[in-house]
Amino acid sequence: MxxxxxxxxxxxxxxxxxxxxxxxxxxxxxxxxxxxxxxxxxxxxxxxxxxxxxxxxCDPGCITCKYHGSCGTCTPGRYGEGCEKYCSNGCLDGCDKSNGSCTCMENFSGEKCWDCVNGRYGNNCSLQCSSGCLNNICHKMNGQCDCRDGFTGLRCDQCIEGKYGPSCQYNCSQGCYNSTCNQITGNCTCMANFTGDQCDTCIINLQQYINTNCGTTCPDECGKCEISQNINTKEIVLCKMIQFARKMIQYIKLVI
Structure with a gap:
């Protein structure tokens, strides 16, 4: 001086x-x-x-500034020459004044913590991507993704038609109307001759043999039928005789 x-x-x-x-x-x-x-x-x-x-x-966001208004210290959550930029809400304890880089909070990633870790999306990365998302990756903001096998929908949070279960790994019962069922429980509306929550049980007609499709007639071989114990014993004997005769005919054809 x-x-x-x-x-x-x-x-x-x-x-x-x-x-x-x-x-x-x-x-x-x-x-x-x-x-x-x-x-x-x-x-x-x-x-x-x-x-x-x-x-x-000083410019908004400056705690202290130098001659001509150049910012010396930014308010928490700001960075840049004039403290005009905002740190990511994924930053832990603020960010670097010059470039905005920071240490990330849980579920955030990237140099400036703007991105969500794989499997997360939303403003605070608080939402979980659907289990149907391929490689557990979805869009950071809306959760949309490419689907794994068995899943469909923009967020791959639905099973394709005919599937149900937490991983869409189960088939709806063949007794379900239009082959559709509840995607969580597998329950459905039954077709004719089927019953049960999942329509996987035949409505037994006591006077007829019931085949694997819950039809009212037996397929080619009675042995493929579910035979109710309440059916007349004579009918059971007759079915077995027919089955044996068919096998003998096939055997004779092979020998000749």
């Missing part, structure tokens, strides 16, 4: 801003016409105004 300036300051009355300094001015001295600002409070910076200096507001 030059001897001239030091001598000049000794001749002036320097006061704290709480007395008569202008707005935002921390300390000032008595000039020829009024009080002249010397230093500013945080959030403002000293700038020449005519023959004097005044304190001007």
């Amino acid at each position: 030059s001897k001239f300036i030091l001598a000049w300051m000794l001749l002036l009355r320097i006061v704290d801003g709480s007395e008569v300094c202008s707005s935002n001015c921390k300390t000032c001295y008595s000039g020829e016409m009024n009080w002249v600002c010397m230093s500013c409070y945080d959030g403002t910076f000293l700038k020449r105004f005519g023959a004097y200096y005044e304190c001007y507001q």
